Amino acid sequence: MSSRDRILGRVRRALADVPDGDTSYKAYEASMDRGYAREHGDRTTEQTVDLLAENLADYRAIVHRCAAADLPELLTRLFASRGSRSVLVPPGLPPHWLAAADPVRIHDRAASTPHELDRVDSVITGCALAVAETGTIVLDGSPDQGRRRITLVPDHHICVVRVPDQVVSSVPVALERLDPARPLTWISGPSATSDIELDRVEGVHGPRTLEVVLMSEE
């Protein structure tokens, strides 16, 4: 007998108390009593964006706000103040975002080794959405975000969130809008550890600095 059959057989025997006719799995979603809230609190769109900014900052992301037209200038300033000389750019990043930026653009190629990515100073991406209640940005590997590794290896990540379109209130609303078939990364603040006497230290392996730009589209 294969282990598959053995395990499934054990599961079935273990569930001898479940009546044979129990087909409740068929109507799972319809019959599942969820009972919890879709989102918490009653907020205007503006307040939801404010909450996102507040929660991001609370988890030590650096938050900036700007109008779409001012983004290139802001990014230039951010790279300069950090002294970044090279920046990883996902394939579908709107080119005008970096129209004024000085750093050398590096593109992630299948052949690029992790060591090559490790030598880049910064990375800039868009996002799939951001969750206000938890202060989370979610990347789904779309062309303006690139592969997961590019937001992981460099030490500095700038993520641009289109406000208010990409902002959702809560985790349930976020999941509804995401496609499980895509590789998803949820990021809440920079990499952190509390393993040493529970003192929070930013950055062990992921980027130690996360800057989020809330860009209003009008």
Next chain:
Amino acid sequence: MSGGTFVGMPAFPEAAHEAVGNTTLRANLRHATHTIRDKRARAVAELDDWAELRAAGRRVKDHTLRHLDRYLVQLEESVVRAGGTVHWAADADEANRIVTDLVKATGESEVVKVKSMATQEIGLNEALEAEGIHAYETDLAELIVQLGRDRPSHILVPAIHRNRGEIRDIFAKEMAGWGRPAPEGLTDTPAELAEAARLHLREKFLRAKVGISGANFMVAETGTLVVVESEGNGRMCLTLPETLISVVGIEKLVPTWRDLEVFLQTLPRSSTAERMNPYTSMWTGTTDSDTADGPSTFHLVLLDNGRTDTLADEVGRQALRCIRCSACLNVCPVYERAGGHAYGSVYPGPIGAILSPQLRGTQSEIDASLPYASSLCGACYEVCPVAIDIPEVLVHLRERVVQGGEATRHGTKVMLKPAKGHAAERAAMRAAGLVFARPGALRAGQRLASRTRRLHPRTLPGPGRAWSATRELPKVPAEPFRDWWQRTQGARSKGKGNDA
């Protein structure tokens, strides 16, 4: 399962002995558990629907367990459809063999690992080492544990028993033997220690060809796996290697994508007391070549190793709802005093006290005594985000130890003999006197206490009172658990986890 032992765990008495005399350990633990526990309460209070989320978490998991065979088959189909390969492992030996063969097939002799309870449970690192494959733990705390040739003592912060000075010494002494040495003049500030770990491990991430992980959740409907973490080491191991092998207990399943909305709200708040942990990675099989992202080969090893035996117990199966948040450890007065090592398993604290004896059976001394590693104060139940009634299961398991009865081992029903003259029983008799001689009465009292816990939090009504009188909380039990354990177990030479 492989001789029934969790490979690599010490015999209980030695571990407890050590823990008892170690005042540093107790101070570290106390500081840590109290800090997390207070933060957790604040994080939970932010959500006014916490009670409903908790109830839903319980319902989702119970439903899944009730139809586990169907959902496992559905998961398998979904993972295969997404380009993954599914393996089934009935016990630790089989899981280790599967993983070892998969690694060997890549021709590699090094793997990087995401912190995973399942791989610790089966002793994977040791099994790989025996075949000449070096497994590098990449979670900072796991690294501290691995370099210190130590054992984890907490689900979430495995090096919780170490303070910064000890960590500095371990790094300075051991890093060179594993790869990049610690920087000269390393101090004990957490930032410097974290930086040393970053540099040491980055070397390994960047050249790793094989990653090994567990998973916090698997979604039957979509075949998606979820890993929740803070540091980014998880993302490294899930993203950079060419081959990813995930070893996951069959109970980690949820039916639908939507179900994640419950646990992604309750898990971070219960474990690290954060609104959301810094990183969560979700992947569904492998991606096709033009969008290739992450490993090109993905293997999922579904692990039984005593879980189906646990499922067969109608009272005890609720332990399989556990999402390993560790909230129950942080509120447990017994854990706080004894430390995680004393439980003799990778699952310490209240959840360990009910899970280990079910996964491994109650035949060994350590496993037979674990149901007594509790004051039955009920705090673990109150904080559990999936509402596992740990006290209820503890009492149920005590009854099994003392009275014997039917249980399932390795898929077969067995009749357990009463543990006559057993260390656990003798200790319990001393603690409980007459009441314990009639476990049925104690159980009834305890069940009643569960229902009315909010009203009567400190004592058991009726016949249970005599027992609880010496175990009143938050007062320290009359005889601290560690003393009791040392006295009853410390003299014994070995507490091997052998099954019948």
